[in-house]
Amino acid sequence: MKARRIAHLDMDAFYASVELLRYPELRGRPVVIGGRSTAQPQTGDDGVRRFTTLRTYAGRGVVTTSTYEARALGVFSAMGIMKAAQLAPEAVLLPADFDAYRHYSKLFKAAVTSIVPHIEDRGIDEIYIDLSEEPDDTLPLASRLKDAVKEATGLSCSIGVAPNKLLAKICSDLEKPNGLTILSHDDIPVRIGPLPVRKINGIGPKSNEKLASLGIRTVTELAHADLGFLQEHFGRSYSAWLHEAAHGIDDRPVETRSEPKSVSRETTFERNLHARQDRDALSGIFTALCTKVAEDLKRKGYVGKTIGIKLRYADFHTVTRDVTLPVPTGDAATIRRAAGECLRRVPLDQRLRLLGVRIGALSRPGDDPADLAPEQVQGELKFADQ
Template sequence: MTTLPRRIAHLDMDAFYASVELLRYPQLRGLPVVIGGRSDHKPVMQTDGSLRFSRLRDYVGRGVVTTSTYEARALGVFSAMGMMKAAQLAPDAILLPADFEAYRHYSHLFKAAVASITPQIEDTGIDEIYIDLSLLPEDSLTLAKRIKQAVFVATGLTCSIAITPNKLLSKICSDLEKPDGITLLEMADIPRRIWPLPVRKISGIGPKTEKKLISLGIETIAELAQAKLGFLQTHFGRNYSIWLHEASRGIDQRPVITCSEPKSISRETTFERNLHPRIDRAALSEALTHLCKKIAQDLQRKGYVGRTIGIKLRFEDFRTVTRDTTLATYIADDISIRRAARECLRRVPIEKKLRLLGIRVSTLSSPHSLPQISDSTQGELPFELHEQN
């Protein structure tokens, strides 16, 4: 019996959040647009019927860029950059708040479009998926064009897709021809297409590893591929060295996992200013309530209940503290989540101002597999803090 060669695709939506916003505001096409900040940056309808958009130079706070259009990226503005720094680089860029409900909607649309062609999909994020195309009869270029067309018809958005023998190579290659690109690669193409790239292009090599590799004289994937395994093992752990050795040669046997269960569902918010535990109690309570409601909605939408509730606190000095509690029964409603989160808060001495609050629900299960879900209590639960004597 002949084994068919593996054909694994990685599909990545182009500047996804920004592209969704441009569907809503087509007059902004071709302009530098930055997504992030507060909801009060929404466009304002003027008396003449036109929209007035906020500019990045008007932003005051310490939020971070969620994403940006390619025009803004050309000015040096990228995701996870501080908004104030971005304002220095592109003060005239249009500023829009993130609308995650809309992004989730379009995420569902593009994944459903691909699923109509093949169900062999691994969902890895709101804007990207892996697809196993090994059993489909069409050639790779035809499939890539067919998938891209289906996504565009369903969403009006473009995507970039790479088809290679494995996930590692496809992840690298989907970024090579952005936006709206197609990349096809075989193992024989690795020396020409992959080896000249910097080592950070390999998913799994982070900033710290990249810095260490560069200090060892290894900057490109080719130089990593030429490094002796024994040399790598003197500087990295055995298993990680083996992975580096294989990844640089494009070796990756991981399957496309079509059924995966999330380990946790979380939400967090970074405050525009540091909040005092007593003076800003009302604002903290409101933030806690909002996060718990959002997580409850996430649980309902994804069809899960959870038993372990955790909190994450980041103080003004950037010290981060986490606490969690495991309940006797599974819950999914915001009031029960908030009650458990409050119990976790009581275990943390909060004496400094807070810059971030996060809530996480883990130990997830499907409610259909449980005999009963705990009843929720009624009433508002305040943001209570452990007072020091």
């Protein structure tokens, strides 16, 4: 039986890199993606493009991503833009352009599948690739994949190759940007052991904090931890996974036909909005989110039955509500009505900072013989509070 060779390919600062193709004069400068569409560059009478900087930003936006130069100044994704402005006031601010990012995502994935067909799509900027049955040696094959991505997109990527998905994802991050790392089980003590436990995909901030409180900060320390001790603090199932992950054990296959579980859209408001005082503004935003979800479903070729909303209040408390329709839908108006039913079941006496709409229980149109046209949808709605 051939040894497993699993690659994880991760595009380097993907959104920001796509923007640098459009605005090459920004190369080498700290650039932040996020905020409002008003951050669009303006071309003056002299033909020179002028960019918005974080110094002039005022609002609620969140950083979507940043260039490596901005990261060196402490600016990372999910950070509030106002905080980023304190760290890097001269950084350039650009709005996100998801149509462009999806375009380049398709290009790089097509380039990879033209060489190796067995890939698992993990999102807009990363994939797993099963190289186990490929006749070529690992290094030239991985280099060929990197070159193909560069030729197709003009962008760089980082690839990690290892015996399984868990290790491949870790090592794709070891030599970013434009990295190529090949790892074996024998390399774990030297290359993986000294890393912080948070580098293991599946150990989130809360688990990382709890492990640190127990004196476990590195992968080696986690590998040496007694399994019974871990079970006392994390339970039987998660502690068993922690133990295996720290020893580089992962038997998950590369799933070449992965199906999405849900489609969602959400937005963080520039200022807190109130359901009554800002009714018109909220109604317009709510309808737009439902329309975008419907458009995403159409583009991906899905319909869904479970529609939900997500609200985050000014105090950061978050609530969700779901409703299950009798039959799947991809119709914007139907999604809007169902999401509106969910909205009526949450308190609206506080100001809101975020609103989201989600549709799950996805299927392909026509998969269910009971499917009806959206205007024919009737019957009892099934609610699920979370």
